[in-house]
Amino acid sequence: MAKVGFIGLGTMGGPMAQRLLDAGHEVTGYNRTRARAEWLAHLGVELADSPRAVAEASEVTLAMLRDTQALHDVAEGPDGVLAGLGPGKVFADMSTVSPEASRALSARVAETGARMLDAPVSGSQVTLLAGRLSIMVGGERDVFERVKPILEAIGPTVNYVGENGLAVTMKVATNLSLPVQVLAFCESILLAEKSGIARDTAIEVLLNSVVASPALQYRIPLIVDPPEEPLFDVHMMQKDLKLALEMGESLGVPLPTTALSNQWLTAARGFGVGDRDFAALYEVLAGLAG
Numbered sequence: 362m363a364k365v366g367f368i369g370l371g372t373m374g375g376p377m378a379q380r381l382l383d384a385g386h387e388v389t390g391y392n393r394t395r396a397r398a399e400w401l402a403h404l405g406v407e408l409a410d411s412p413r414a415v416a417e418a419s420e421v422t423l424a425m426l427r428d429t430q431a432l433h434d435v436a437e438g439p440d441g442v443l444a445g446l447g448p449g450k451v452f453a454d455m456s457t458v459s460p461e462a463s464r465a466l467s468a469r470v471a472e473t474g475a476r477m478l479d480a481p482v483s484g485s486q487v488t489l490l491a492g493r494l495s496i497m498v499g500g501e502r503d504v505f506e507r508v509k510p511i512l513e514a515i516g517p518t519v520n521y522v523g524e525n526g527l528a529v530t531m532k533v534a535t536n537l538s539l540p541v542q543v544l545a546f547c548e549s550i551l552l553a554e555k556s557g558i559a560r561d562t563a564i565e566v567l568l569n570s571v572v573a574s575p576a577l578q579y580r581i582p583l584i585v586d587p588p589e590e591p592l593f594d595v596h597m598m599q600k601d602l603k604l605a606l607e608m609g610e611s612l613g614v615p616l617p618t619t620a621l622s623n624q625w626l627t628a629a630r631g632f633g634v635g636d637r638d639f640a641a642l643y644e645v646l647a648g649l650a651g
């Protein structure tokens with residue numbers, strides 16, 4: 362069992378840290394808003410006062426943060442992760458952030474004598490709690506092999522993708538599909554509904570049809586029964602699409618459905634549902650369909 366650090370104990374990070382505890386690891390954690398992580402202290406996570414203190418106390422430090430800015434904020438400065446890393450330590454960032462920023466940070470981590478992995482996840486809190494999360498990893502292979510058993514306690518599926526930055530690249534490429542699928546599904550529901558088919562019936566038939574993906578299976582029920590706490594809000598979904606669009610532009614890969622979905626997420630913010638789960642796209646389309 363290892364000394365594992367965990368920075369960013371939010372919707373995903375909190376239950377991930379809990380799984381590490383359940384697997385028998387010694388976990389030191391940090392969350393910017395400490396009150397949000399108190400429940401983990403009751404379970405046995407040692408809450409530290411800074412990202413630096415977490416990195417100092419841990420052999421392997423994981424992070425699950427909102428975006429690239431948050432990663433920058435916890436990494437830099439006298440109390441940042443970089444200040445607490447050193448030879449033999451590993452920092453694995455599991456957030457969905459800019460691949461370019463992730464690669465640049467891995468070079469800074471190497472300067473401390475430590476090594477970095479990008480280890481983003483595919484799934485949601487529902488998938489995580491059900492023990493079906495999928496993790497993709499970028500970085501040096503031997504570092505990956507060393508950290509793999511720790512990630513498997515969160516996972517259980519852990520795939521090596523390639524060098525630093527490639528896993529988070531794969532994650533961005535994967536995620537652009539989410540709102541595209543949700544939008545198409547909403548169009549199907551609305552067409553059925555306005556033709557006189559009950560919404561619940563339309564949803565049930567669609568979820569039993571060939572077009573239902575695992576991602577739709579857990580998100581579409583949120584249309585009928587919106588969660589109090591979003592699994593993944595409109596702002597965060599749009600963050601991922603913006604990363605994809607930037608990559609598409611610089612690589613010369615047109616992403617027409619991503620661009621269109623991005624516009625619909627902007628419309629959702631205009632509708633005042635930016636803080637809701639992005640299943641609220643249904644309400645935007647339904648509003649336009651009268």
Ligand SMILES: NC(=O)c1ccc[n+]([C@@H]2O[C@H](COP(=O)([O-])OP(=O)(O)OC[C@H]3O[C@@H](n4cnc5c(N)ncnc54)[C@H](OP(=O)(O)O)[C@@H]3O)[C@@H](O)[C@H]2O)c1
Nearest residue numbers: 369370371372373393394426427431434456457485592593
């Ligand atoms: N939710 C999902 O279904 C899902 C699925 C796959 C991947 N992801 C990815 O996982 C990451 C985390 O998502 P989440 O749903 O767990 O988000 P979340 O609940 O909003 O948690 C975000 C975490 O980042 C911290 N944070 C934000 N800005 C910060 C800053 N400037 N400095 C320090 N800490 C900061 C938050 O601290 P506070 O508590 O203080 O705000 C919190 O611990 C994101 O990159 C997301 O794209 C999410």
